[in-house]
Amino acid sequence: MLSSEGKGKSTDTEANHQQAQSSANPQQEELEQIFYLLDNLLSFEACLYHQILPLRLQGDKLLVGMVNVGDHVAQDYVNQILSYVKYKSLITPITDEAHRGFLSTYLSCKNTEKSRSKSEVPQSKLKKAANSNINSSSQEASFTQTNQQPIISSQLPTLSIPISEELIPLELLPTLPPKQFLGELLARVIVGGIGRLYFERLPYQGRILWSENGVLQSVLEKLPLSVFQGAINEVKKFANLPVGTLTEAKQVEKEYLYQQKRLLLRLRFMPGMYGEEATLQVLKGAALKFYQKQQISRLSRDAVSISQQLRYKLHELQEQMLQNPNVSNEQIESLTVLNRLLSNLDSQIKTFSDSEEEIST
Known part of the structure; x- marks a missing residue:
């Protein structure tokens, strides 16, 4: 196995090779993941030129099929792109026939989408x-x-x-x-x-x-x-x-x-x-509508996470204040106001998130 971290154990190489072989006859879900990676991580044009193919994400690692695993230019290109999103590469060999087959299927799918009316394009x-x-x-x-x-x-x-x-x-x-x-x-x-x-x-x-x-x-x-x-x-x-x-x-x-x-x-x-x-x-x-909806959903999740972190910090602050006999009445009042504001903020974020889920369904 070749990776951005160097060579791994032979057992890992065999496992990755088996995964690549299983991808030669992928399920629909696996095929959609490959197509998604082609659209968002390693572009079709780059994959065509370097004879590479993104197969699947495994945590912070991307399994990449490569026709010529000795192509250091292609490996360097993959590692350079993945470094921007803090991913590492796991390189596994695939045949030239499999590489061409995947890209041909990808193009056929895109051409099918293009021929449909925009109002009929499914969300998937x-x-x-x-x-x-x-x-x-x-x-x-x-x-x-x-x-x-x-x-x-x-x-x-x-x-x-x-x-x-x-x-x-x-x-x-x-x-x-x-x-x-x-x-x-x-x-x-x-x-x-x-x-x-x-x-x-x-x-x-x-x-x-x-x-x-x-x-x-x-x-x-x-x-x-x-x-x-x-x-x-x-x-x-x-x-x-x-x-x-x-x-x-x-x-x-x-x-x-x-x-x-x-x-x-x-x-x-x-x-x-x-x-x-x-x-x-x-x-x-x-x-564009789908992309913007995804951005709103992501920001909504970030807002929920930040609110939870703030609540945890306020709880820590409250515990410290209870142990400190020198806390003033103004500080206690300020903490009470902050907790009240945070509760209202949590309620508003939950209402917004619930509305987004209803729109998505």
Whole structure:
């Protein structure tokens, strides 16, 4: 077994190999977990390029199938990505046939989702899709944004980009100025379903992969590093980040109106094997609603946890005060008020959490 921690025991290797073999004929639940990991951890494009496949999470470790377990570049890539989320890798061999089969099934599933009406997409499928702050002062780009009247009690900037009839041929994009180049890319990734751009840096050049609903649409290869870095710098301006090299992963999200509909741009920057890389993902429609609901649920759970920690600390404080004869009446009164406020806070959080559960069901 190869891992981010080094070689393990042969018994572990055999166990992981058996797990990989059992994944060759996965149950639906295992297949959904693989698809979820492809959407949220190791992207389809990276798995296709490095011939890797995320199989399952085991605590803080990710079991990764690899066609060539001696591919140190692929191993380093996996460990680099997992380090951002504090996971470690467990590498196990899989056959080239199994690797192609899983990715083909993944694409078939995505194509099936794409052909359905958005109103008919089941929540179990949306989970796989769910898991940029655009510079409002930039008027020089080929795309602009303006403020509209409040929609559903919130005011969102409007994103304006070139329409499909005005797009420049793909092969000419590298000749454009950086702002126009990125505007053309953004126009392509927004008009479809769940769009994604992956800016991959190679030793002496860069490339940009464009996918839609998990299906690879096109690749801009052999981009000069000046063109590639110029595009990443423009993405940073979207996120209101400095164009200097980032030393750690950074993610920015921003919601916009596009053609009177909401969409979310998720921009992520991360150190890669050969320098900075980035991804740009678009969520809209049912996928956006599902993602936002998941975020609310997560924050609700965090609020409950923080409230419980605060209650425990107040209980400790009360015990210490009871043992201290020098406690003043003002301190006792303050503690009583805090306990009363916390009880009210607990009640409000419980009401909110119960409402969320009812909406989910």
